[in-house]
Amino acid sequence: MTFEEFAAARMPGVLRFAAVLAGDRATAEDLAQEVLIRAYSRWDRIAGLDRPELYVRKMMLNEFLSWRRRSARQIPAGDRTSELVSTAPDHATEYTEREALLGELGKLPRQQRAVLVLRYYEDRCDAEIADLLGCSPGTVRSHASRALAALRVEMRVEMRPRPRASAGEPR
């Protein structure tokens, strides 16, 4: 598979992954550009792998987790709600709730956020996530549990009081 073929067939999916991981377009562009330029320069090796797309996703994940240089001034994606609210101002509670959820998602530590993205967006099992992140499945479950707990707590405090959902551990 040449890079051009990869770009035609897989690039949109990889870019969507970057967007969900990063949470905003500017960071997603930086993340994707950084990784894809590197992948492009090493394509002769990556192309020989069984699943180049998965490898590129892993590179993206590594890059996202190691990206510290701009984190100090990074604005969590969910804090920038004005743009979205202005384009759809009259959505009901569900919409507002989702915005708040995104806001809290942007405040999570990167590792926890990555776990949620891989689990709930990519629908990967804990073993796969562990392999991708280079940690144990137990650590994955721990990250997921803490992240979900943080989201629940924040949502309860900031949104509206509602009965606690089942307290069972996430899968």
Added chain:
Amino acid sequence: MREEENLRAALRTLEQHTPDPDQMLAAIRASGRPAPPPRPRRRWLRTAGTPRAWRNGWIAPLAAAAAVVAVVVSSILVAKVFAPGRAGSSRPHRVTTVAPPFPTWNGLPAYFLVTPGDLTMTTPGTTQFNALIPRSLRSHDRVGIIATGTGKVVATARLPGYVWSTAASAGAFFAAATSHHVTTFYEIRLAATGTGANVTKLPIPPVTAPLGNIAASPDGSKLAISTAVPMGHAAYANQNLIVAATSSGAERRWVTPAQDHTGDMLNMTWLGDGKTLAFNWVAGDDASPATALRLLNTAAPGRNLLGGRAVLRLTNHNSFFDGYTISPDGRALVGIVLCLTGGCRPGSPGTIGARRLTVGSVLEFSAATGGAIIRYVEPELPGVPGRLQDSGCFAPLWLSNSASRMLLLCFQHRPSTARLTGVIEAHVVLLAGGKVTQLPWLTATVNEITAFPGITAENAVPAFPWSP
């Protein structure tokens, strides 16, 4: 469950931030990277594209300040431990004496040089996946001289630039450091006391062209420098070779004979006579002379880089290997099998010359006969517990004169289990006489660019020996 559904829905809404694929593709192409045909990479082509965020006004000063703090702190810390050599004044000096040869340790060179590598070592013998993230360009690099027998750093030297390439003669090390697109050359000698380094800026005229590799003649009197003339976004370039005297800086140059003779010049190694340079020529296109191990007599007249002899044709093998290391006698190339007919996953089966082998096997090619010798088959590597599944080795860090002994940097991927965290373990092994000996004390030090006397270990670059 409702929370999870909400989360899924919320994450899906983030897809609206997906970058435009066409714009992204344009940015990648505009990065100056070459089109990537299935060929070996060049270090000079890895220059990182400037991330978009670095154009924001406030990020660069912050990053610069952080870098200064990091450099100062690391310098203080290192200075407390070692007696580092310094690049000295900006004025070059003549190297008037030949450094006495390094001693040996169990048949291996007693010392080697390392540069800061990509590998993120957490504990000795292990490394993380982000080993693949390349280091960024630095304004200064610190290189270290390592004792082979102990793995300890016996000296460090700070060089004013990003160290692109290193080399070693029988008794000294050499480094090419680039700063502001100008590459200067340094000799690094181990002090007579055995600790500390003496660094000399060589009188070789600075090079402004993209640098390929450097290789030091056995006595250290000459430095071969390959440079390239990029041709737009083409993957390959015209190649220039400079051979410079380390004592005077006097130069002689060779060029590829025709404009369309593009290619790549890898794995330069001087032969023992101090006159003949062996290198792996990789043809850039059909008009170029074929990919081959070539020998160039630098004492003979002429300026044609390809005027020497092609002693081993590598056509049909090139795409299957992860680079080569040339034995100092120029008679053998040793490489690692990267892909076979059975696929590219480590352990995938295939045949070469009717011999069954797997991806990850070490092959030696004889320049005399063109035949291949299987030096070892990857899953059978003894001395390393467990199969090297999803693992692999890089082209040898060091070869003895006739390639009968070799030092390999291998990786073993241990997937995560319910109780253990997945890691990639590094193993440095010595292969000699069919036996494999581990040198575990070297696993924490051997990394990206390692210069062993006699070898320009250009191939010891983290590749992709494992599959995700």
